């Protein structure tokens with residue numbers, strides 16, 4: 037379809053994982069479909085992602101003889117929501133919907149050419165459910181865009197939607213806005229408008245309004261303005277579950293570069309997937325690191341196994357084991373002047389960070405990275421030395437302060453009492469070599485909650501009534517709350533698929 041039409045069956049706003057999943061589903065149902073993206077490239081926050089997706093009853097689980105069920109998955113997600121501290125507010129019907137549908141979404145993506153490795157174990161799931169797209173989450177963007185466009189969909193980039201248009205009966209019947217060149221546009225939507233505008237991580241105004249006590253933190257994706265929240269609220273939509281703390285820690289890095297994007301073409305993902313499954317990690321990690329995003333997040337295992345967290349001066353500033361991890365301590369870190377932080381540990385902790393479940397971070401393609409992987413492939417964020425002075429020097433910290441911090445901490449460990457921050461489980465940092473992992477920074481990766489929706493992904497108003505013609509998906513919808521690794525992408529892709537199936541049933 038080459039022409040830009042004034043009317044479509046379905047208008048999708050936003051070209052990340054959620055919008056593109058809706059796009060591919062809509063064209064496969066023969067809906068006349070347009071997707072509008074405000075940036076000059078597709079991908080949104082999705083191109084920053086590692087690419088893990090948690091799902092049950094998948095063909096990959098079957099292939100590996102893993103028996104699973106929706107009930108078991110749902111029960112484990114409830115446990116995960118308890119750990120995250122959100123069990124009470126979590127929408128159980130949407131969580132159940134996720135448990136039922138995520139596996140179908142994953143198999144569908146697989147049919148469209150997204151290659152996954154795994155599944156891998158992931159706490160608190162009783163069986164392996166974390167599947168990883170190879171080489172990275174960019175595969176979702178490339179494959180879904182390719183499928184939708186090949187089958188007649190239309191994507192318009194640099195089209196920023198600024199208004200939802202309602203008909204006389206209040207039904208959302210179209211959108212309007214301006215292109216990057218300032219030209220106005222208006223599109224009618226006969227069957228529905230799908231809002232897939234992603235998280236509001238970079239919109240400090242909305243964050244301050246919706247998260248009580250929010251302290252400014254930088255977003256990983258500076259273009260994640262959460263426009264859908266404002267667009268939908270203007271016509272009476274209700275926001276829900278936005279109060280959840282979202283600041284966490286990430287190593288800095290880069291998103292998938294040009295070569296990484298090319299690696300999602302043709303049969304290359306199959307080849308990479310095969311290599312990852314059959315070759316030693318030392319070889320495959322080299323490929324994956326070069327192709328993918330490096331915005332990984334340090335796991336709590338480093339702290340639980342004896343590490344401490346220090347600020348940009350070299351001092352401790354928090355009880356490192358405060359829960360929920362990492363939100364409780366990341367929030368404290370946002371008030372620091374120097375926000376580059378480091379994890380410090382000794383060889384006894386290092387000896388533990390070598391195999392599941394003591395991973396250093398999740399990682400594109402290979403699911404989990406351990407200390408060896410960081411020593412080989414992320415030399416930019418790890419230093420190892422027999423002396424604190426050298427570590428301090430390599431990381432631009434004050435050697436005196438670092439040494440004093442360790443001495444003080446070790447004196448607390450000797451009497452089993454952290455007189456500064458009340459940490460329990462104290463182990464002295466005394467056996468060389470010592471390791472400094474960082475810098476990590478407190479950042480907003482994604483946001484939780486958003487526009488309230490029902491199980492059909494229809495937006496709800498403050499009275500809980502359906503706003504006809506309006507569907508909200510992915511981040512920015514108050515979905516099931518993404519309580520487990522791999523659920524953000526899982527929800528974005530699943531809600532994208534389901535929103536169109538709902539439109540199909542309604543029409």
Ligand SMILES: Cc1cc2nc3c(=O)[nH]c(=O)nc-3n(C[C@H](O)[C@H](O)[C@H](O)COP(=O)(O)OP(=O)(O)OC[C@H]3O[C@@H](n4cnc5c(N)ncnc54)[C@H](O)[C@@H]3O)c2cc1C
Nearest residue numbers: 050052054074080081082086087088197234510511524525
């Ligand atoms: C570093 C990092 C790693 C992550 N790793 C994982 C992971 O491994 N697994 C996982 O499950 N989750 C992960 N996530 C979270 C995941 O990336 C997001 O939850 C997911 O990408 C959200 O998809 P989305 O389609 O809802 O939003 P997005 O991908 O942000 O897409 C929204 C799109 O809408 C466009 N848009 C916004 N406003 C407008 C407008 N007014 N008009 C037109 N277009 C508009 C945006 O430009 C954007 O392209 C990670 C996130 C980060 C930052």
